[in-house]
Amino acid sequence: MALALGSPAQELLHRDTLHRKWLTVGGVSAVGTGSLIGLNELWYKDYPRSRFHFFNDNGEWLQMDKAGHLMTTYAVSSILHPWFQWSGYNKKQSLLLSAGISVAYQTGIEVLDGYSSQWGFSNGDALCNLGGAMFFVGQEILWQNQKIRLKYSYNSSQFADLRPELLGESNSQRLLKDYNAQTYWMSANVYSFLPIESKFPKWINIAFGYGADGMTGSNTSEINGFSYDRYRQYYISFDVDLTKIDWPKKWMMSVARVLNVIKLPSPTVEFAVNRNFELFLFR
DSSP states (O other): OOOOTTOHHHHHHHHHHHHHHHHHHHHHHHHHHHHHHHHHHHTGGGSOBOSOOBOOOTTSGGGHHHHHHHHHHHHHHHHHHHHHHHHTOOHHHHHHHHHHHHHHHHHHHHHHHHTBTTSOBOHHHHHHHHHHHHHHHHHHHHHSSOSEEEEEEEOOOSHHHHOHHHHOSSHHHHHHHOGGGEEEEEEEESGGGSOTTOOSOTTEEEEEEEEEEOOSSSSOOEETTEEOOOEEEEEEEEEEOGGGSOOSSHHHHHHHHHHTTBOOOOOEEEEOTTSOOEEESOO
């Protein structure tokens, strides 16, 4: 039976929706603003400031940093979207909010770069930020489903020990700063491309990865008089879409959505120009 307009039950539902919206918007705003302030205090204040300026870094790090920007805004959008829907926003509103906030947050970091003499506002980074969010939104509009997910994985490299001041002194820093150790993936869900009557497992993905190695600096492979081989890496591997598993509890699905931005270690083949194929049991 439909609820009567203005009924107590309808009023309670309306209040619950408002509470959810305030909780979600307030929580996201607090975390985003707080992390930007903390990043400014812990990172940027230790470097000299300058007037706002732009910097073209499109040729650096074999574009691994650009892949990171694409993946990050995609991941943030994919995590925020179901929360906004839970709050009571409709599909269109949830897409606009999740994509807009992810791009705005990353733009905030670019602005901090723009006032640092060490870096500058990168138009290439900004474009990749927008691209990652649009990759999420586009799939929702086209398929109402994320058939291809952008993911991240990490395997330690030797170069962080050689240049810890640049590539990270601790494991937590190296997760973000050592591009030699990072891999970015396009993980395609096989079942979603098959006829609906297919018996293929819904959670199995095929992942295509991109990485790079031999980078001791943004545009160098030399250190201590020795030059390393600087090259791009391409991978093909298996993966799992954790959101395609029928979890018995709702909170498990919420956790799965967050963990789903990480590529599951699986048997992997590496391809690289002028190098032999390599097979990894877990990558």
